[in-house]
Amino acid sequence: MQAEKKIKEWLGVNRPKGIRFLQRLVQEGSTRGNESKAQAIIIEKCRKLGLSLDIWEIGEDVLLKHPVFCTDRTDFTGNPNVVGILKGTGGGRSILLNGHIDVVPEGDRKDWQHDPFSGLLEDGKLYGRGSTDMKGGTVSLILAMEAIIQSGIQLKGDVIFQSVIEEESGGAGTLAAVLRGYTADGAIIPEPTNMKLFPKQQGSMWFRITVKGRSAHGGTRYEGINAIEKAMLVITKLQELEEKRNMRITEPLYQNTPIPVPINIGKIYSGEWPSSVPDLAIIEGRIGVAPNEEMKDVEKELENCLLELAQTDAWLSKSLPKVEWFGGRWLPGNLDSNHPLMETLTTCFEKVKDTRPIIEASPWGTDGGILSRVGDTPVVVFGPGVTEVAHDANEYISINDVFEAAEIIALAILDWCEIDS
Amino acid sequence: MQAEKKIKEWLGVNRPKGIRFLQRLVQEGSTRGNESKAQAIIIEKCRKLGLSLDIWEIGEDVLLKHPVFCTDRTDFTGNPNVVGILKGTGGGRSILLNGHIDVVPEGDRKDWQHDPFSGLLEDGKLYGRGSTDMKGGTVSLILAMEAIIQSGIQLKGDVIFQSVIEEESGGAGTLAAVLRGYTADGAIIPEPTNMKLFPKQQGSMWFRITVKGRSAHGGTRYEGINAIEKAMLVITKLQELEEKRNMRITEPLYQNTPIPVPINIGKIYSGEWPSSVPDLAIIEGRIGVAPNEEMKDVEKELENCLLELAQTDAWLSKSLPKVEWFGGRWLPGNLDSNHPLMETLTTCFEKVKDTRPIIEASPWGTDGGILSRVGDTPVVVFGPGVTEVAHDANEYISINDVFEAAEIIALAILDWCEIDS
Known part of the structure; x- marks a missing residue:
C-alpha cells in the first residue's frame, strides 16, 4: 500500500519531466531505417535508471533463417534493438515490457496541422507521428520502471524492458529479441488500445x-x-x-x-x-x-x-x-482471459481508474503474436493511445492516459514480480 | 471492258514495283509524331503521278475549336497531312480515297520474330508494323490510281487521295481535311476489313x-x-x-x-x-x-x-x-447497304473475285465516321489486311489481297467517276 502511494506521488511530481521526455522521443522521428537517434534517447534513459543494457544490431543467422522472420529490409546497421534489464532479487515472476521504436511514415505533410514531429502539447494532448503508436506507450513503461526504482522499491522478479525496431514491418525486432533469449513469465505491450485490455489479438x-x-x-x-x-x-x-x-x-x-x-x-x-x-x-x-x-x-x-x-x-x-x-x-495472440496476468492487470486497473477495464480482442496484430507463439511468453496488450489516430495525420496521445497507464503498469509490475521487502 | 483489262494487266506487270513500294513505306516507321518520312514517300509518289498536291501541317483554329476534334497532341510541326488530287474532266461523281499514315507503337520488340519495321516478305505476306493497319490499304489506293493513270484512262469525276495523320488517336487528320473542304460524292477507306465491305462502322x-x-x-x-x-x-x-x-x-x-x-x-x-x-x-x-x-x-x-x-x-x-x-x-459510320457506292463496290468485287463480297458492320471506328458525319461524304470501309493482326506483334498483310483490293478499287473508281472516252 505504501509502495503504491509512492508510485502515484512520484508520477505526480515528475509529470512535467515525463512529458518532456515523450516530447523529445516524438521529435526524434524514427521511421524505418532511422531509428538510431530515438534509440539513443532510450539508451540514455536506461543508463540513468541503472538498467543492465543489451544493444545489438539484428540480422543474426538464426533470425534470418527463422520461419516467422518476415521483412524486406536487409540492412540493420546503426539502428539497434535495445534491451534494459532491472534485475530482481530472485523468487518472483519475471515481466517483459515491450515497445517498438519504429513509426510509420508521416504521409502527406499537408494533412498535418503542425509539423508531424512537433511533439506539440495542446489541451492535454501531445501531437506527432508515433505519439500514439507507440512512443506514448513506451514512455508509460519507462515511467513505471522509473517510479519503482526512484521510489526505492526492490523487486523479486526481473523486469525486461525492450525497445525494438521493425514492428510495423512484421516484427523482426521482437523476433530477434526472443531468439536472443528474452522471454518471461508475462509481458505487457502498450500498443494503443485506448486503455482496454487485449488478451487476444487478431x-x-x-x-x-x-x-x-x-x-x-x-x-x-x-x-x-x-x-x-x-x-x-x-x-x-x-x-x-x-x-x-x-x-x-x-x-x-x-x-x-x-x-x-x-x-x-x-x-x-x-x-x-x-x-x-x-x-x-x-x-x-x-x-x-x-x-x-x-x-x-x-x-x-x-x-x-x-x-x-x-x-x-x-x-x-x-x-x-x-x-x-x-x-x-503478424501472428495472432491468444491469452486466456482468466490468465493470472489478466487478473493482475484488471486489479491494478481498478485500483487506479476505479472502474472495470474493457476486455476485448484486438482487430490488429502486434509483436505479441511472436512473443507468445515463438517466445512462449503470455502477453497482454494494454496501453494509452487511440487506434483511430495511429498511422493517421495529426496523431496524438492523451497525456493523462500515458500517466494512468504508467501507474497501472507500475502496480502490475509490483504485483507480478513481488516486492522484496 | 478494255479499261478493266488494262488495269489488270498493269497490276500484273507492276507487282514487283508495288511490293517494293509497300516495303519502303513499312520500313519508314511512322508512329505518332514521326509521320514525316513516310509522308515524304507518299508525296514523292503523288508527284510522279502528276497529282495536284496539298501538303499542310494541321492545327488550324477551325480544327482546334471543332466539337469533334479530339487529341492530346499539340504539336503537328513537320508531320503534314497530304492530299493529292487527280482532276477529272467534269460531269462524273467524285471519290475520296482515305488512308492514314500513322501506325501504333510496335510494343515489345521481343514479341516480334523479325524487326517490326523489316518489311520482310515471306510466303506471300509482307511483315511489319503498319503493313495491315493500314499502309497495305494505302498502297492499294495508290496502285489503283497509278494503274488508271498509266493505262491512259481519263476520268470525268475527281479522285481525291488523302494520306492523313492521327487516325489512331481520334481522327484529327481527317477532320482537318474535311474542314479544309475535302469532301466528295463517295469515299473508300481501305482499313483492314479482310476484304469485306463495311458500309456501317461501330x-x-x-x-x-x-x-x-x-x-x-x-x-x-x-x-x-x-x-x-x-x-x-x-x-x-x-x-x-x-x-x-x-x-x-x-x-x-x-x-x-x-x-x-x-x-x-x-x-x-x-x-x-x-x-x-x-x-x-x-x-x-x-x-x-x-x-x-x-x-x-x-x-x-x-x-x-x-x-x-x-x-x-x-x-x-x-x-x-x-x-x-x-x-x-470515334464517330460511327452508317451508310445504307443499298447505297450506289455499295452497288459499285459489290459489282467490282464480283468481277475481280468471282464471288459475292461479305457485307458486315465493323466492330471498330474509323475516320469514316468523321468523313460521313462531318463531311457528309458516303463512306464504305473496304480493304486488304486482317483485323486480328492489326496492333499486334508480327503484323502482316497478304500481298495478293493488296493487289486484288487495288484492282477492285480501280474498277470502282472507273465505274463511280466514269471514263471520259
Whole structure:
C-alpha cells in the first residue's frame, strides 16, 4: 500500500519531466531505417535508471533463417534493438515490457496541422507521428520502471524492458529479441488500445492473387477473356470466405466486433488501355487470422476456396488464380482471459481508474503474436493511445492516459514480480 | 471492258514495283509524331503521278475549336497531312480515297520474330508494323490510281487521295481535311476489313469512372467503405447496360456479331496498401456506339444508368460515381447497304473475285465516321489486311489481297467517276 502511494506521488511530481521526455522521443522521428537517434534517447534513459543494457544490431543467422522472420529490409546497421534489464532479487515472476521504436511514415505533410514531429502539447494532448503508436506507450513503461526504482522499491522478479525496431514491418525486432533469449513469465505491450485490455489479438497476413485473362480489342471484347471480370469472381468468392470464417467464431471477446477476422481487398490493378481487354489482374489484400488459428491453416483455406471457385468457371479451371503470401505477416495472440496476468492487470486497473477495464480482442496484430507463439511468453496488450489516430495525420496521445497507464503498469509490475521487502 | 483489262494487266506487270513500294513505306516507321518520312514517300509518289498536291501541317483554329476534334497532341510541326488530287474532266461523281499514315507503337520488340519495321516478305505476306493497319490499304489506293493513270484512262469525276495523320488517336487528320473542304460524292477507306465491305462502322468513346470510398484499417474494414466493392457494382451495372443496349439492335449486318456494341472494361486501379480499405477506384473503358446512334445520347445513357445504380446504394447515392469522357472518340459510320457506292463496290468485287463480297458492320471506328458525319461524304470501309493482326506483334498483310483490293478499287473508281472516252 505504501509502495503504491509512492508510485502515484512520484508520477505526480515528475509529470512535467515525463512529458518532456515523450516530447523529445516524438521529435526524434524514427521511421524505418532511422531509428538510431530515438534509440539513443532510450539508451540514455536506461543508463540513468541503472538498467543492465543489451544493444545489438539484428540480422543474426538464426533470425534470418527463422520461419516467422518476415521483412524486406536487409540492412540493420546503426539502428539497434535495445534491451534494459532491472534485475530482481530472485523468487518472483519475471515481466517483459515491450515497445517498438519504429513509426510509420508521416504521409502527406499537408494533412498535418503542425509539423508531424512537433511533439506539440495542446489541451492535454501531445501531437506527432508515433505519439500514439507507440512512443506514448513506451514512455508509460519507462515511467513505471522509473517510479519503482526512484521510489526505492526492490523487486523479486526481473523486469525486461525492450525497445525494438521493425514492428510495423512484421516484427523482426521482437523476433530477434526472443531468439536472443528474452522471454518471461508475462509481458505487457502498450500498443494503443485506448486503455482496454487485449488478451487476444487478431493476426493477419497479406496475399497477392494474380488472375489471368486473354487480351482482345475492346470492339470485339467477346474474343478475349476480361481479367477484371474474373478478378471480380475471385473477390466475390473471398467475400463468401470471409463470411464463412467469421460465422464459426464463438470467442466472446469478439461479440461486439462486426467482423472479427476480416478479409480486406486493399488493391486491384488491371489493364493498360481503355479499349483493350485486360489479360492480367492483380489483387492484394489482408486476411485476418483468429487468435486460435494457425497461419498455415488460413493460407490453405484461402487457397482451397480459390480452387473451389476455379471448378465453377471454365476459364479459371484452365488458368488457375495464383496466390502469393508476401509482405506483412503478424501472428495472432491468444491469452486466456482468466490468465493470472489478466487478473493482475484488471486489479491494478481498478485500483487506479476505479472502474472495470474493457476486455476485448484486438482487430490488429502486434509483436505479441511472436512473443507468445515463438517466445512462449503470455502477453497482454494494454496501453494509452487511440487506434483511430495511429498511422493517421495529426496523431496524438492523451497525456493523462500515458500517466494512468504508467501507474497501472507500475502496480502490475509490483504485483507480478513481488516486492522484496 | 478494255479499261478493266488494262488495269489488270498493269497490276500484273507492276507487282514487283508495288511490293517494293509497300516495303519502303513499312520500313519508314511512322508512329505518332514521326509521320514525316513516310509522308515524304507518299508525296514523292503523288508527284510522279502528276497529282495536284496539298501538303499542310494541321492545327488550324477551325480544327482546334471543332466539337469533334479530339487529341492530346499539340504539336503537328513537320508531320503534314497530304492530299493529292487527280482532276477529272467534269460531269462524273467524285471519290475520296482515305488512308492514314500513322501506325501504333510496335510494343515489345521481343514479341516480334523479325524487326517490326523489316518489311520482310515471306510466303506471300509482307511483315511489319503498319503493313495491315493500314499502309497495305494505302498502297492499294495508290496502285489503283497509278494503274488508271498509266493505262491512259481519263476520268470525268475527281479522285481525291488523302494520306492523313492521327487516325489512331481520334481522327484529327481527317477532320482537318474535311474542314479544309475535302469532301466528295463517295469515299473508300481501305482499313483492314479482310476484304469485306463495311458500309456501317461501330463508333466508340472512352470513359473514366471515379468511384469514391472511405479508408480504414483492414483489420476493421467495416469502419470504411471499400471503393473496389463499389466499383464492382458499377461494373456489374455496365454489364447490364451493355446487354440492354445490344438487345435493341436490329441491324441485320450485326446478325453474326455476338455483341454489336460492347462495353469494354479496360482498366481498373484502386488501392495503395494491402491492409488498408481503398478510398478511390478508377475504371476506364470503351463503349461502342451503334451506327445510328448519336454520341451525346450514348453518353447520357451511361450517365443515367449510373444515377440509377446510385439510387439503389446508400453510399453511392451520397457519393455519386463521376463520369469523364476522355481520350479516344470515334464517330460511327452508317451508310445504307443499298447505297450506289455499295452497288459499285459489290459489282467490282464480283468481277475481280468471282464471288459475292461479305457485307458486315465493323466492330471498330474509323475516320469514316468523321468523313460521313462531318463531311457528309458516303463512306464504305473496304480493304486488304486482317483485323486480328492489326496492333499486334508480327503484323502482316497478304500481298495478293493488296493487289486484288487495288484492282477492285480501280474498277470502282472507273465505274463511280466514269471514263471520259
